[in-house]
Amino acid sequence: MALNRCKNGHLFSEKKHGKICPYCNIALDREKVGVLEDPLGLFSETYLDELEDKKRVVGWLVCVVGPSKGKDYRILPEKNFVGRSPDMDIRILGDNAVNLRNHAVIMYDPEKNHTVALPGDAQGLIYKLNIDDTWDVVYEPKNILSGDRIKIGNSEFIFVAFCGDNEGFKFNWRDFDDA
Numbered sequence: 001m002a003l004n005r006c007k008n009g010h011l012f013s014e015k016k017h018g019k020i021c022p023y024c025n026i027a028l029d030r031e032k033v034g035v036l037e038d039p040l041g042l043f044s045e046t047y048l049d050e051l052e053d054k055k056r057v058v059g060w061l062v063c064v065v066g067p068s069k070g071k072d073y074r075i076l077p078e079k080n081f082v083g084r085s086p087d088m089d090i091r092i093l094g095d096n097a098v099n100l101r102n103h104a105v106i107m108y109d110p111e112k113n114h115t116v117a118l119p120g121d122a123q124g125l126i127y128k129l130n131i132d133d134t135w136d137v138v139y140e141p142k143n144i145l146s147g148d149r150i151k152i153g154n155s156e157f158i159f160v161a162f163c164g165d166n167e168g169f170k171f172n173w174r175d176f177d178d179a
Contacts, residue, residue: 066155
C-alpha cells in the first residue's frame with residue numbers, strides 16, 4: 001500500500017483518506033509528494049508547532065466499533081465539535097452516518113473538572129450506554145466518566161478521561177499551571 005506524506009511529515013493513505021491529511025487537514029502538494037528534503041526538519045517543525053498550542057489534552061474518545069476502529073481522538077478543553085468535515089475538532093472519517101458538521105459536542109469544563117456529551121445542532125443523534133446495556137439518546141448535557149460508551153452515527157467509542165475526578169485518579173491541569 002502506497003503512503004503519501006503531507007508537508008508536515010504525516011504519512012497517510014490517499015486511497016483511505018483522499019488528498020487531505022487526516023491529521024492536519026492540509027491538502028497534498030502534488031509536485032512534492034514523496035519528496036523528502038529534510039525529514040528530521042519536518043518532524044522537528046511539527047513537534048515545535050504542537051508545543052505552541054496552549055490547549056492541553058483532557059481525554060480521548062477511542063473507537064471500538066465502526067470504520068475507524070482502534071483510532072483515538074483527542075479531547076481538548078471546552079467544546080469539541082464532532083463531525084466528518086475537516087473543520088471539526090473531532091473528525092470521524094469513514095462513517096457516513098455521522099453528520100458532516102456538529103453531530104455532537106464533547107465538552108470539558110475546566111472550572112468543574114468534568115466532561116459532558118451533548119447533542120450538536122445537526123440532525124443526527126448521540127447515545128450513551130446505560131448500566132443495563134441499553135442505549136439512551138442524549139437530549140441534554142450528560143456527564144461522561146472514564147469507561148463510558150457513546151455512539152455517534154454507526155460508530156461506538158469509549159471515553160477515556162485524563163482530567164476529572166475518576167476513581168482512584170484525580171487530575172486538573174490547573175494544579176500544574178504555576179509549576
